[in-house]
Amino acid sequence: MRLIIDGKSIEFEADPEMPLLWALRDLAGKTGPKFGCGIAACGACTVHIGGEAVRSCTLPVGQVEGEVTTIEGLAVDGKLHPVQQAWLDEQVAQCGYCQAGQIMSAAALLDVNPAPTDADIDEAMNGNLCRCGTYPRIRTAIKKAAALKTAGI
Amino acid sequence: MASVAKIARRTFLIGAAAVAGGVAVGYWYVSRPYPNPLEGELAEGERTFNPYVKIAPDNMITVIAPRAEMGQGVSTTLAALVAEELDVELAAVRVEHGPASFAYYNAALLEEGGPFPFYDRSLMAETVRGALGGVSKVLGFQGTGGSSSTRDAFDRMRQAGAAARHVLVEAAARKLGVAASELSTANGAIEHKASGRRVTYGEVAAAAAAVDPPSTVRLKDKADWKLLGKPQPRVDMLAKVTGAPIFGIDVVLPDMLFGTVKMSPRFWAKPVKADLSKAEKMPGVVKIVPLETSYGHGFGIIAENTWAAFQAADAIEVEWDAAEYPADNAAISQALADALAAGEGSALRDDGDVDTAFADAPRERLVEASYEVPYLAHACMEPMNATARFSDGVLDVWSPNQMPTLTRYLCSEAVGIERDKVNVHTTHLGGGFGRRGEMDFSIYAALLAKEAGGRPVKVTWTREEDIRHDAYRPAAAGKFQARLGDDGLPEALEMRIASPSVIGSALRRMFPSISPLGPDRTITDGSHNQPYAIANYRVTGIAADIGVPVGFWRSVGNSYNGFFHECFMDEVATAGKIDPVELRRKLMASWPTAVKVADKAAAMAKWGEPLPAGRAKGFAFTLSFGGWVAEIVQVADTPAGIRIEKVWIAADVGTALDPGIIEAQLVSGAIFGLSAAIGQEITFSNGMVEQSNFHDFDAMRISQCPAFEIAILEKAERMGGVGEIGTPPAAPALANAVFALTGKRIRTLPLSKEVAFA
Numbered sequence: 065m066r067l068i069i070d071g072k073s074i075e076f077e078a079d080p081e082m083p084l085l086w087a088l089r090d091l092a093g094k095t096g097p098k099f100g101c102g103i104a105a106c107g108a109c110t111v112h113i114g115g116e117a118v119r120s121c122t123l124p125v126g127q128v129e130g131e132v133t134t135i136e137g138l139a140v141d142g143k144l145h146p147v148q149q150a151w152l153d154e155q156v157a158q159c160g161y162c163q164a165g166q167i168m169s170a171a172a173l174l175d176v177n178p179a180p181t182d183a184d185i186d187e188a189m190n191g192n193l194c195r196c197g198t199y200p201r202i203r204t205a206i207k208k209a210a211a212l213k214t215a216g217i
Numbered sequence: 218m219a220s221v222a223k224i225a226r227r228t229f230l231i232g233a234a235a236v237a238g239g240v241a242v243g244y245w246y247v248s249r250p251y252p253n254p255l256e257g258e259l260a261e262g263e264r265t266f267n268p269y270v271k272i273a274p275d276n277m278i279t280v281i282a283p284r285a286e287m288g289q290g291v292s293t294t295l296a297a298l299v300a301e302e303l304d305v306e307l308a309a310v311r312v313e314h315g316p317a318s319f320a321y322y323n324a325a326l327l328e329e330g331g332p333f334p335f336y337d338r339s340l341m342a343e344t345v346r347g348a349l350g351g352v353s354k355v356l357g358f359q360g361t362g363g364s365s366s367t368r369d370a371f372d373r374m375r376q377a378g379a380a381a382r383h384v385l386v387e388a389a390a391r392k393l394g395v396a397a398s399e400l401s402t403a404n405g406a407i408e409h410k411a412s413g414r415r416v417t418y419g420e421v422a423a424a425a426a427a428v429d430p431p432s433t434v435r436l437k438d439k440a441d442w443k444l445l446g447k448p449q450p451r452v453d454m455l456a457k458v459t460g461a462p463i464f465g466i467d468v469v470l471p472d473m474l475f476g477t478v479k480m481s482p483r484f485w486a487k488p489v490k491a492d493l494s495k496a497e498k499m500p501g502v503v504k505i506v507p508l509e510t511s512y513g514h515g516f517g518i519i520a521e522n523t524w525a526a527f528q529a530a531d532a533i534e535v536e537w538d539a540a541e542y543p544a545d546n547a548a549i550s551q552a553l554a555d556a557l558a559a560g561e562g563s564a565l566r567d568d569g570d571v572d573t574a575f576a577d578a579p580r581e582r583l584v585e586a587s588y589e590v591p592y593l594a595h596a597c598m599e600p601m602n603a604t605a606r607f608s609d610g611v612l613d614v615w616s617p618n619q620m621p622t623l624t625r626y627l628c629s630e631a632v633g634i635e636r637d638k639v640n641v642h643t644t645h646l647g648g649g650f651g652r653r654g655e656m657d658f659s660i661y662a663a664l665l666a667k668e669a670g671g672r673p674v675k676v677t678w679t680r681e682e683d684i685r686h687d688a689y690r691p692a693a694a695g696k697f698q699a700r701l702g703d704d705g706l707p708e709a710l711e712m713r714i715a716s717p718s719v720i721g722s723a724l725r726r727m728f729p730s731i732s733p734l735g736p737d738r739t740i741t742d743g744s745h746n747q748p749y750a751i752a753n754y755r756v757t758g759i760a761a762d763i764g765v766p767v768g769f770w771r772s773v774g775n776s777y778n779g780f781f782h783e784c785f786m787d788e789v790a791t792a793g794k795i796d797p798v799e800l801r802r803k804l805m806a807s808w809p810t811a812v813k814v815a816d817k818a819a820a821m822a823k824w825g826e827p828l829p830a831g832r833a834k835g836f837a838f839t840l841s842f843g844g845w846v847a848e849i850v851q852v853a854d855t856p857a858g859i860r861i862e863k864v865w866i867a868a869d870v871g872t873a874l875d876p877g878i879i880e881a882q883l884v885s886g887a888i889f890g891l892s893a894a895i896g897q898e899i900t901f902s903n904g905m906v907e908q909s910n911f912h913d914f915d916a917m918r919i920s921q922c923p924a925f926e927i928a929i930l931e932k933a934e935r936m937g938g939v940g941e942i943g944t945p946p947a948a949p950a951l952a953n954a955v956f957a958l959t960g961k962r963i964r965t966l967p968l969s970k971e972v973a974f975a
Contacts, residue, residue, distance in 0.1 A: 079500070079524070086524040090475060095467040096460025098647070099523075100598055101680045105911040108598060135460030144458070151458040155450065155877060158885060159288030160457030161464060161598040161647030186920035193911060195598050195648050196288045197888025199922035201881070 067128060069094060070137025080126025084118075085109045087125040088134060096135035096164050100193070107192030110165035111135075117172035119191075135164035138171060146217060147171045150209035158196035166192045170206050179210055251357065254318035255281065264426040266384060268320040269299055269377035276405055276419030278303070279311045283321035284370075285361040285619045286314070286453060287649030288885070289940040290878035293451045295370050297444045297875065302378030302436060304402040305418075307444055312452045317621030317641035319357020324350035325369035326360050332565050332738055334746035335843045335935070336808060359622040362654055362769060364842035364938020367874055371936060372436075379434035381425075385418050388425035392416060439872075448877025453645065463645040465617030468604040470673040474503060475523045477677055478661050479530040480515030480686050483904040484766055486538035487514045496532040501525030505533070506668045510631065511729045512657040512766075513686065517665045523677050530679070540904025542764025549901060550589065552763050553694040556715035560759030563736035565745040569753030574700055574709035584699040584792045586785055588964045590777045591898035593690035593770055594906075594914055599647020600683040601658040605666035606673035607632060612639045613673075614663055617646040619654040627656040627727065628663040650889070651769030655688050656727065684914055685906040688726070688768025689899055691717045693740075695781045700753075705793030706803060709753035714781065716740050718760040719774070722767045736760065743778030743839055743945055748808035749786075749801075765901070771889055772941040775841040779945025780894075780952065780966065783837035787953040788962065797836045797953065798824055810845050810869050810933045811838065817867035817928050818847035831855075832862070835953030839945035843937030845869040845930075848887060848946040850923075852954045858973035859955060861891060861923040864947075869930035870937040879939050880927045886943020887925070892916035894948035895974045896967050921974065 066075045069092055076091040083102075088094040088111070097120055100108030104119035111120045114130030138145040144152065147170045157163045166189065173180055173188040180188065185206050194202070255265040262274040271279040282295035296312040315321065327349040329335065333342035352358075382402060389407040390397040393414055400407050408415045418425075439446065456463050481487065493505050493516070501521040508517050516533055520526035543549045575583075604615040605628075612632050618624050621641045629636040646653055662676040678686075693716035700709040718737035738745075740758030770776055790797040798819045805811040815838055819825070822834060831854040838847045849865045866883045873879050896915060900907045908914040948966060955972060956962050963971045 082522070082524045086522060090522040090524070093469070095462045095469065098464075098598070099466065099600065099677065101911050102527075103680075103910055103912065105915075106598070139459065148458045152450075152454055155448075155454060155881070157288075157451070157454055157457040158290070158881060159286075159598065159646060159648045160453065163457050164460045167458060189919045193598070193916060193918065195596060195650075195889070195892075195916055197885040197892075197917070197922070198881075199888070199917075199919040200884060200925055202919065 065125065067092070068131040070134055078125050081124050083121050084111070084123045084125045084128055084132070085120040088120060094134050094136055098161055098164055100162070106162070107165040107169060108162050110168040110192065112168060112172060115172070115175060117169050135168060138167065145171055146212035147174065147209040150205040150212060154201050154205040154208060156198050156201040156205050158198055162192060162194045166194065166202060170209065173206070174210055174213055178214055180206065251318065251320035254316050254320050258316065262423070264422040266381040266426065266430070267377045268318065269374055270303065270381040272418050272422040274419045274422065276417040277311060278305055278309065278405060278418065279313055281315035282312050283315045283318070283359060284366040285643060285646050285649055285653065287361070287619070287646035287653065289882055290451055290875065291361065291366045292453060293449055294367055294875050294878060295374055296452055297449055298370055298374035299378035301442060301444045302375045303382050305405040307449055307452065309405055314643045317359060317625045317643070319359070319622060321359040322354045322357045323360050323365055323369045324353045325365035326358065326363045327353040329363065330738070334748070335840060336748060357622055359620070360654065361619040361649070362651060364844070364940045364942060368843065368936050368938060375436050376434055379436055380430050383431045383434055384425040384428040385421055387428045388421040389416050392421055392424065445874050449875055451878070464599055464647045465604065465615060465644040466599055466602045466647065466677060468615045468644065468675055470604065470606065473673045473675055474519050474669055475521065475526055475677070476517060476519045476665050476674050477523065477526040477530050477679060478508065478515055478517050478682060479533055480508070480513050480682065481537045482685055482906070483537050483540040484542070484764070485513055486540060486904070488535045489538050490536040492534040495534065496529040499525065499529050499532060502529045504668055505529070506665055508661060508664055510657070510660055510664070512660065512726050517661055517676065519665055519669055519674055527679055542904070544904040545902050546900045549692060549763055550694070553589070553692060553715045553761050556759045556761035557694055557696050557713055560715060560761065562713065562757040562759035564755050564757045565738055565741055566754055566756040568751070568755070569709070571709055571711050571753045571755040574753040575698065575711065578700040582701045584701065584789055585697070586788055586964055587694070587696050588781050588784065589694040590692060590780060590966045591900065592692045592765065593893055593897055594684050594687045594899050594908070595650045595652035595770055596684060596914060596916065597648030597650060597652055600678045600680055602675065602677040603659045603662035604673055604675040605662035606671070607663070607666040607669070608671040610634065610638055612663055612666065613642065614639065614659050615642045615644055616659040616662070617644045617653055618659060619646070619649050620656070623727065624656050624659045628659055631660045632663050632667055650771040651773070652687060654769055657686070680911070681909040684909050688722065688766045690770030690776055691719060691767040693777045697781070697785045699785070699789045701789070701793045705795045706800070707751050707789050707793070710751045712744050712756045712781065712785070713759065714741050714744060714757070714778065715759040715761045716777070717763050717765070717767045719767050719769060721760065721762065726766060739774035741778060742774030743841055744782045746840070747782060748811045748840055749804045750807050751804065771886065772841055772944040775839055775941070775945040776890070779837065779839040779841070780948045783839065783946060783949035784952050784964065787835070787949070787956065796825065801838060811840065813932055814838070814845050814847040814867040814869050814930060817930060818849050818865050821867065821926050821928060822849040822851070822865040824849060833954050833957035835950045835955070835957055837946035837949035837953060841942050841945050843871070843935055844939060844942030845933055845937070846942050846946055848950040850950040850954045852951070852958050854958060855975050857975035859958065860975040861921065861951065863924045863926070865926045866943060867928040867930065868942060869933045870939055871931060871933040872936045873929050873931055876929055879929055882939045883927050883943040884925050886941060887947040888917055888922065890944040890947030891951060894951050894966055894968055895921070896969045898967055
């Protein structure tokens with residue numbers, strides 16, 4: 065099986081029923097996306113497929129169509145994505161385990177909605193659970209990222 | 218005041234846990250420093266000056282922050298303690314957790330294990346603190362918990378930085394042929410201003426390592442701090458926003474196998490009948506291993522990938538033995554009620570004469586109530602996991618854990634090798650909250666590694682295993698009464714609280730050969746040691762050994778005692794027709810630190826000013842882990858249910874080493890408490906936990922998250938902890954707000970059983 069992951073073609077052997085998450089983590093060497101629940105209830109495994117946020121823990125790898133981007137491929141040429149930069153500036157992460165998923169969901173949100181309201185943020189981010197309670201800083205950081213992105217930074 | 222003999226009995230439980238933890242170390246070594254564990258693992262040319270500092274010739278400075286980083290920011294703050302005195306930028310320092318070692322004992326973790334309130338500075342209280350801290354040192358008890366890490370490290374790690382700086386300057390003075398007093402340090406270099414000459418720490422590190430360390434060092438005055446007291450960028454933030462492989466679950470080793478476990482859904486029950494044949498034949502399955510441990514029985518699966526292991530675990534058909542404990546919620550509630558009614562218990566607070574005060578109390582002056590809270594899971598975002606390799610008689614364990622030296626000991630016991638043949642590598646933790654002070658996940662990985670022919674095995678639990686095999690926050694029940702005086706204030710207060718003993722339960726898992734003896738202070742922690750002056754005031758804890766494993770859940774006993782004490786205080790205020798904040802001002806008058814945080818929270822929240830219809834506020838206060846915390850929650854009635862709109866927190870931590878991290882921890886702790894209050898419970902049926910994943914054991918989502926306003930005060934005499942102190946007042950402040958909004962006094966958690974939350 066061959067997939068384009070973070071801009072590179074990667075080949076591995078997998079049961080097509082294996083969730084994409086485990087193919088990424090155990091077979092393709094991409095440990096950035098995290099295992100949290102296995103039932104698409106926490107968002108820690110969020111990746112982009114064709115630019116859309118997808119829960120990789122329930123998607124069979126055999127059904128993947130399109131290029132996969134993980135948190136490890138979000139920065140381009142060593143420059144952080146505006147969402148990552150805003151997360152750094154606002155010091156969002158605590159334990160950090162859910163943050164790969166949070167950042168991927170936020171990046172997908174900003175792709176379709178360059179200036180999200182609080183309600184937009186709540187709706188787009190509600191599937192991403194954080195046990196450390198970083199939500200207030202996530203809200204601030206998403207708005208900051210929106211501003212960075214609009215300014216082309 | 219309690220006698221010394223009584224205190225000895227009261228402190229025995231934690232003492233027994235500690236004694237068992239360090240069986241190989243004698244008390245006579247109490248004043249002897251441990252050898253520096255870094256001596257054996259230096260890179261070429263690298264030098265170490267004490268267990269906290271390594272410097273390489275290229276001036277790479279490594280600071281060891283030997284406490285588990287689970288989001289509380291401890292690696293940043295501990296590194297800042299060293300960097301401050303060493304005169305280096307935090308960004309120029311590499312921070313590592315370091316090896317499991319007795320040298321990294323945590324004295325502060327055990328210091329408050331005695332029966333004394335945090336504000337008690339009497340000779341006896343201080344003597345017991347010193348003795349318990351000494352126990353931790355003697356036993357080499359390296360652990361992260363009890364909001365103790367910065368309190369423990371504050372002097373020790375600043376001294377380590379200062380001592381290293383001293384010998385580096387001394388070596389530079391010899392090299393440059395000038396007096397040490399003519400040299401100054403900054404940014405990892407030593408400068409002779411008069412001549413303009415300059416050497417880096419790395420250039421003199423080798424020579425400095427041969428200089429005798431000073432017997433005493435002078436630490437900087439607080440006014441001269443450059444890093445401490447100011448928000449620092451976290452040293453791990455870049456790794457966390459780029460998906461770097463820093464967690465236990467991210468460990469990748471050459472030739473690594475994968476695995477999982479399927480443990481009995483009834484605690485400690487053994488398999489009566491098991492059919493492994495179907496699972497063993499599944500593709501990718503390498504081996505299925507029966508597991509028998511003090512944590513429970515079941516099977517470990519070794520496979521070519523995690524998914525194959527999960528599927529094989531599902532395919533194992535097992536009939537498990539029956540539960541040896543009350544098998545459902547009704548039976549557990551009854552056991553708590555029986556203990557409350559019959560148990561003698563232990564009164565860690567007994568002021569005045571409570572029996573006489575209630576004997577002749579007129580009915581109309583009495584306030585009475587019963588409360589109950591459920592078991593709770595920790596539900597760390599990173600499911601339990603560990604990786605182990607057993608090769609050439611040496612066991613290596615990569616484990617996201619809070620107790621490295623105990624992990625090393627129990628893994629050596631499990632595998633049957635000497636402790637010095639076990640290396641524990643502590644990774645970052647994807648949440649801890651007390652769950653990762655347990656050893657089960659490390660032991661299971663070690664036992665599977667033993668069966669893997671020298672190959673490493675990464676053992677990851679499913680979320681279902683994680684929720685169903687926790688050491689839970691104990692269920693608890695309380696029966697309370699107060700007698701009001703003419704002024705509406707309580708003349709007498711009695712609290713009886715029944716709950717399983719966390720320490721007794723932990724001993725059973727970690728040291729089954731030791732019988733729990735003596736009372737467990739955690740049962741009433743947060744009720745018996747609060748800064749309230751009431752003439753007749755008794756708080757009794759009754760251990761109700763139910764048999765479900767219980768453990769250390771963020772803020773431990775305070776997590777439910779805060780709810781009990783502060784909701785009942787709100788009931789007393791209502792009955793006495795006194796404003797709840799005013800009630801605290803009166804009862805806490807002898808503790809100005811407490812009054813100040815109550816006043817600060819009230820001022821921020823504009824407490825007492827009229828609110829629009831459909832909105833209300835509630836107040837609560839808890840002193841826990843040395844942090845004095847007042848919280849006010851505002852709720853609003855909406856068509857979708859009750860919305861938590863805003864939370865104000867005023868906290869006095871004595872010395873605020875990093876206000877940015879402290880603010881984050883206060884918010885984090887409050888959200889942790891609110892998450893439990895609005896919906897979490899672990900229930901039982903047929904001896905098994907009924908919940909299994911985030912669909913039925915959820916936590917607060919971003920759409921439910923209130924706005925926060927935080928004030929950090931530094932008036933308290935002693936430095937307090939930070940990681941847990943936001944949690945205890947959150948649930949009672951919310952419940953009191955719900956009462957103010959609806960008139961409904963809810964005395965059980967989660968509140969969602971009675972009201973809906975938006």
